[in-house]
Amino acid sequence: MQSAVSRNMVESLSVPTFRVGYAIKTDKLDALYEKVKLKGVTKTLLLVKAAGMALAQHPVVNASCRDGKSFSYNSSINIAVAVAIEGGLLTPVLEDVDKDIYIYLLAQKWRALLKKTRMKQLQPNEYNSGTFSLSNLGMFGVDRFDAILPPGQGAIMAVGASRPTVIADKDGFFSIKNEMLVNVTADHRIIYGADLAVFVQTFAKIVEDPESLTL
Structure with missing residues (x-):
């Protein structure tokens, strides 16, 4: 497993990447x-669902460049989630997150994947x-x-902790809101x-008004 991780990290170095940061209010989430x-x-899981809904609106962020010369739009939105396990890291994949999957059914799928992850029983299609x-x-x-961007994927999202933060509104009034940096x-x-x-921005709008995540 560590050998595979090392190969992927070295391959990632050959990809020209850039980063965008955004502060998102999380009180409603x-x-x-x-x-x-x-x-x-x-x-x-709520963040995964929000990402899937945002990717459906911006398919180029879900695209892939595997040969270094051309890119392709992926027909499915399959989100890999980094999971720390003893001795390493695995990325079980929740497939077709953009589909109308009830959040509780998605949670069942995720629990089954987590169990297989911790037992190191994931099949190749469940992590690659x-x-x-x-x-x-x-x-x-x-x-x-x-x-670090995984090879063959268009983007990876890094999510920080939600913290109480002093925020000024457009009229100059201050309030304390929970905020996370992505x-x-x-x-x-x-x-x-x-x-x-x-x-x-689309992802932030979904997270800041998250009722659609449970519909």
Whole structure:
């Protein structure tokens, strides 16, 4: 496993990447999470669903460049999620996240994948079919970080912890809101700055008004 990780990291160095950061208010997401966590829905899963919905609106961010010369649009939105295990890291893939999958059914699929991940029983298609990746170190209290782009994917999202933050509105009034920092690393051969910026804006709108995640 470590050998495979090392090969992928070296291959990633050959890809020209850039990064876009965005601060997202999470008060409503945090409240939603409190409602659904007892049914097995994690905050990471809510973010995965939000990313899938945003990718459906911005398919170039879900595209791939595998030969270094051309790129292709992926017909499915398959999100790989970084999971730390003893001795390494695996990225189980939730497939077809853009489809109308009820969040609780998605949670069931995720629990089954996590069990196989921890037992190191994932089949190749369950960890190498990702078209986009998400890494959430916020659960460890990390404020922000940059993620390394996996080979063959267009982008990877790095999610930091949600923190109470003093925010000024357009009229100059201050309030305290929960806010998390998201950094997205993208393949600049196929994705431009404006493409990634509008994708992150769409993702932020979904997270800041998250009721659609449970419909």
